[in-house]
Amino acid sequence: MIAPTFKAASTADSPWAELVRLCRQICIDSERDPEKRSNSGLLFSRALSDVQSRFGATSVGEADLEKIIATEANRVADAAVTAELLLPKLVAALRTQMPTVISVPAATMPAPSPAATSGTTPQFPPPSPAEKGTPPPSRKSPRAAPMNVADLIDGMLDQDKNENRR
Amino acid sequence: MSTTNPPIPASNTPAARPAKSKTILIGFDLGTNKSCVLAGSAGSTDIAISKVVPSVVGYVKEGIVDGIIAGNNPILFGEDALKNLLHVNLIQPITEGVITRPDAAKDFFRHIRSIVDPSNSSEIRAVVGIPANADQKAREDIRQCALGVFDRILLIPEPFLAALGFRDDTRLGQPGYVDPVTNSLFIDIGGGTSDICLVQGYFPSREDQISIPFAGDAIDELLQTELNRLYPNNGLSHLKVREIKETNSYVGPIRKPIDVRVIIGGKAHNLDLGEALGNSANALIDKIYPALTTLISRASSDSVVTLLQNIIVTGGGSQIKGIDTVLQKRLADDGYESPKVKLAGQDYKRYVALGALKAARAARENQWQYLLS
Numbered sequence: 001m002i003a004p005t006f007k008a009a010s011t012a013d014s015p016w017a018e019l020v021r022l023c024r025q026i027c028i029d030s031e032r033d034p035e036k037r038s039n040s041g042l043l044f045s046r047a048l049s050d051v052q053s054r055f056g057a058t059s060v061g062e063a064d065l066e067k068i069i070a071t072e073a074n075r076v077a078d079a080a081v082t083a084e085l086l087l088p089k090l091v092a093a094l095r096t097q098m099p100t101v102i103s104v105p106a107a108t109m110p111a112p113s114p115a116a117t118s119g120t121t122p123q124f125p126p127p128s129p130a131e132k133g134t135p136p137p138s139r140k141s142p143r144a145a146p147m148n149v150a151d152l153i154d155g156m157l158d159q160d161k162n163e164n165r166r
Numbered sequence: 167m168s169t170t171n172p173p174i175p176a177s178n179t180p181a182a183r184p185a186k187s188k189t190i191l192i193g194f195d196l197g198t199n200k201s202c203v204l205a206g207s208a209g210s211t212d213i214a215i216s217k218v219v220p221s222v223v224g225y226v227k228e229g230i231v232d233g234i235i236a237g238n239n240p241i242l243f244g245e246d247a248l249k250n251l252l253h254v255n256l257i258q259p260i261t262e263g264v265i266t267r268p269d270a271a272k273d274f275f276r277h278i279r280s281i282v283d284p285s286n287s288s289e290i291r292a293v294v295g296i297p298a299n300a301d302q303k304a305r306e307d308i309r310q311c312a313l314g315v316f317d318r319i320l321l322i323p324e325p326f327l328a329a330l331g332f333r334d335d336t337r338l339g340q341p342g343y344v345d346p347v348t349n350s351l352f353i354d355i356g357g358g359t360s361d362i363c364l365v366q367g368y369f370p371s372r373e374d375q376i377s378i379p380f381a382g383d384a385i386d387e388l389l390q391t392e393l394n395r396l397y398p399n400n401g402l403s404h405l406k407v408r409e410i411k412e413t414n415s416y417v418g419p420i421r422k423p424i425d426v427r428v429i430i431g432g433k434a435h436n437l438d439l440g441e442a443l444g445n446s447a448n449a450l451i452d453k454i455y456p457a458l459t460t461l462i463s464r465a466s467s468d469s470v471v472t473l474l475q476n477i478i479v480t481g482g483g484s485q486i487k488g489i490d491t492v493l494q495k496r497l498a499d500d501g502y503e504s505p506k507v508k509l510a511g512q513d514y515k516r517y518v519a520l521g522a523l524k525a526a527r528a529a530r531e532n533q534w535q536y537l538l539s
Contacts, residue, residue: 156326
């Protein structure tokens with residue numbers, strides 16, 4: 001068995017688990033809304049105070065808080081980068097199967113995460129033109145029921161847009 | 167010659183424009199040799215106009231005496247232009263499915279508009295068929311020609327429109343009726359291009375369509391070359407050669423003799439064209455068969471058996487005698503499971519335009535493109 005280098009957070013009501021949960025939520029909120037990042041130091045301190053008040057002043061300390069923040073910040077940043085890279089590919093793949101059903105407006109696509117652009121997280125190469133627009137040729141299956149004509153036209157217009165982008 | 171105009175800004179949002187009394191929807195099959203236009207009022211299911219027009223524009227030559235040309239029109243279109251060949255400079259605006267003479271094409275578009283809206287008082291929305299895999303330039307050329315003639319347009323690949331036109335909407339859902347839009351392979355053989363398209367219930371992607379610049383016109387050229395070799399100085403015009411092909415063309419084993427009566431130098435001659443007709447049309451089979459099998463290979467194993475039962479040949483090329491049986495036999499000989507190749511039928515000239523009109527009637531408001539000058 002590999003010795004854990006980090007305290008397990010599996011105990012539901014342990015002060016450690018509670019502090020992990022609070023810190024992770026602060027990191028997620030900061031990821032979603034960069035404006036909240038300026039307050040995060042204060043929020044982390046409050047989280048520590050809350051846990052200490054519930055579980056006792058010596059249950060967790062500043063050193064624990066620093067470790068948890070470092071770990072959770074990395075985990076959230078990694079997740080954001082992964083989501084950012086995967087989402088366009090998933091949309092492209094789903095469009096192949098249901099070309100007119102899947103339509104993700106640009107506004108709902110995630111903005112590049114700070115983690116992805118900060119330079120502290122390894123950058124992945126952008127998808128190639130082929131990855132961006134045209135999914136690889138695959139063996140085609142017919143739809144069980146035909147779509148209505150307007151939906152079919154939507155599919156065509158989506159294809160045209162992808163062509164124009166390329 | 168090709169257009170070099172800057173792209174027309176196409177928009178899905180309207181610009182300020184005077185209100186028109188009513189809206190007419192057009193399904194427009196812009197063909198290399200023949201175009202078909204179907205039109206009806208928005209909101210109705212009636213087809214008020216149904217017309218096949220040879221895709222030619224005749225500019226009346228200078229010095230023609232008044233009264234020779236009906237109405238002394240300076241420009242003639244379609245049959246009128248062909249009837250007055252001696253007196254006009256005949257221009258074919260489309261080559262291999264794309265506009266190559268933009269000025270003549272614009273005049274042709276105006277003529278189409280005058281057919282459907284003689285009073286020039288309606289808003290015209292046209293769905294125009296384009297060859298499968300038409301590039302951006304080909305699309306832009308159509309938009310340029312439509313600018314100022316139609317109010318809004320939608321460009322949709324022809325083989326898909328053919329499938330939509332071929333679909334019998336009254337039989338949808340009936341037992342035994344196979345909806346061609348759900349799972350079929352369309353072979354649309356026109357004048358300039360042969361377009362093959364996998365139609366499987368979603369809008370065909372680029373990988374689902376193959377366009378080959380070999381179709382009726384290429385057969386005409388091969389036939390003319392062979393005629394000139396067999397009967398030098400025959401003096402037969404391109405239009406006459408096309409007429410011979412349209413009447414006698416076939417594929418499969420060479421049939422001899424096929425005597426064709428022609429007038430050369432004012433005298434009647436019977437020419438045996440069996441071999442020339444067979445060789446020229448068989449060249450088409452050699453071109454489209456690899457594309458056909460390529461698209462079959464792209465269908466999933468779950469769908470391919472049904473697909474093989476639904477191979478439909480349409481366009482002018484569907485009138486080549488034996489084209490269905492030859493393709494079917496070749497597929498069967500190559501081991502494909504019970505292939506069935508069908509002809510679209512006598513209405514083949516209208517299926518693309520009919521599909522275009524159906525698309526025009528189904529299109530949502532935000533799917534139409536405004537043409538902005």
